[in-house]
Amino acid sequence: MQRVSGINELTAAVEAAKKDGLEVAFVPTMGALHEGHLSLIKEARRHAAFVVVSIFVNPLQFGAGEDFEKYPRAIEEDAEKLDGIGVSVLFTPTVNDLYRGNLNVSESAGHIGELYEGSARPDHFDGMLTVVARLFEAVKPNYAVFGAKDAQQVYLVKQLAAQKFTGIEIIVAPTIRESNGLALSSRNRYLSPADHKVAEHISAALRSAQQAASTPGGSPQSVLQAATTEMTKAPEAKLDYIALVDADTFEAVNDGFTGRAILLIAAVVGETRLIDNTEITF
Ligand SMILES: Nc1ncnc2c1ncn2[C@@H]1O[C@H](COP(=O)(O)OP(=O)(O)OP(=O)(O)O)[C@@H](O)[C@H]1O
Numbered sequence: 001m002q003r004v005s006g007i008n009e010l011t012a013a014v015e016a017a018k019k020d021g022l023e024v025a026f027v028p029t030m031g032a033l034h035e036g037h038l039s040l041i042k043e044a045r046r047h048a049a050f051v052v053v054s055i056f057v058n059p060l061q062f063g064a065g066e067d068f069e070k071y072p073r074a075i076e077e078d079a080e081k082l083d084g085i086g087v088s089v090l091f092t093p094t095v096n097d098l099y100r101g102n103l104n105v106s107e108s109a110g111h112i113g114e115l116y117e118g119s120a121r122p123d124h125f126d127g128m129l130t131v132v133a134r135l136f137e138a139v140k141p142n143y144a145v146f147g148a149k150d151a152q153q154v155y156l157v158k159q160l161a162a163q164k165f166t167g168i169e170i171i172v173a174p175t176i177r178e179s180n181g182l183a184l185s186s187r188n189r190y191l192s193p194a195d196h197k198v199a200e201h202i203s204a205a206l207r208s209a210q211q212a213a214s215t216p217g218g219s220p221q222s223v224l225q226a227a228t229t230e231m232t233k234a235p236e237a238k239l240d241y242i243a244l245v246d247a248d249t250f251e252a253v254n255d256g257f258t259g260r261a262i263l264l265i266a267a268v269v270g271e272t273r274l275i276d277n278t279e280i281t282f
């Protein structure tokens with residue numbers, strides 16, 4: 001695995017691979033790597049022989065008072081995890097290099113970017129799309145792999161790619177969970193053992209919702225009710241939202257909806273904001 005921080009060096013490595021006839025798959029991350037990230041890399045390997053992983057904690061996607069400073073940074077540990085699993089390049093740009101001295105938002109997530117996560121984290125999605133655009137321009141991959149855990153991010157990145165990066169195919173990989181159901185997340189390391197138990201109710205609520213959907217008469221309303229009932233068993237979790245959205249538009253669905261929907265949950269446990277989701281077909 002080659003470790004690269006300059007964009008010119010990255011471009012040279014990627015161009016050499018393409019010249020050799022290899023396709024390039026890209027996995028953007030913010031580091032503090034866990035099995036969820038490693039599963040994205042496995043997925044990337046299924047698509048392309050040359051895999052670029054980036055680790056970059058993007059200041060533009062954190063709001064004032066969020067955890068940018070304390071976000072876990074473990075670059076040497078991360079590099080060890082990536083060694084020997086088929087990663088060709090680990091790209092760790094500096095802020096100056098990636099933004100070329102222009103640390104400003106250049107992408108807009110529009111109306112959907114203001115809902116759900118965007119409502120709790122104003123400007124988060126504009127900042128996320130901006131760094132994804134900068135990274136796509138730097139890496140120029142054939143494929144980019146994102147985790148389904150961040151469902152609204154996936155929706156918005158697909159829109160960005162459709163509008164501005166039509167040569168990049170966006171691949172979505174399933175959410176990796178602990179055996180108790182909790183979705184892996186770098187922020188889980190902020191959870192105390194007691195918080196951890198509380199956090200398990202989030203995935204339990206998603207399972208309850210799936211069960212409600214598969215019982216005769218299962219409807220958007222019964223699904224939302226089932227998830228809400230489960231979350232009331234964990235009053236320590238400060239529920240932000242439970243929402244059911246059309247997977248194709250990210251707009252809320254009503255009773256009578258048919259097709260693919262995504263049930264989204266966000267809650268703050270202790271000091272930590274957690275999100276999770278599950279796809280439900282009606
Ligand atoms: N449990 C998971 N399963 C699969 N993919 C995941 C999982 N957790 C994160 N990812 C994906 O990894 C990529 C990088 O995410 P990121 O580095 O922010 O990790 P994270 O664990 O989501 O951290 P955070 O605590 O910031 O949410 C994203 O595409 C994200 O969706």
Ligand SMILES: CC(C)(CO)[C@@H](O)C(=O)[O-]
Binds near residue numbers: 128
């Ligand atoms: C896509 C991403 C790496 C952009 O900073 C980040 O939002 C993440 O880790 O999900």
Ligand code: BAL
Binds near residue numbers: 150153
């Ligand atoms: N995994 C999404 C990135 C963020 O929370 O900022």
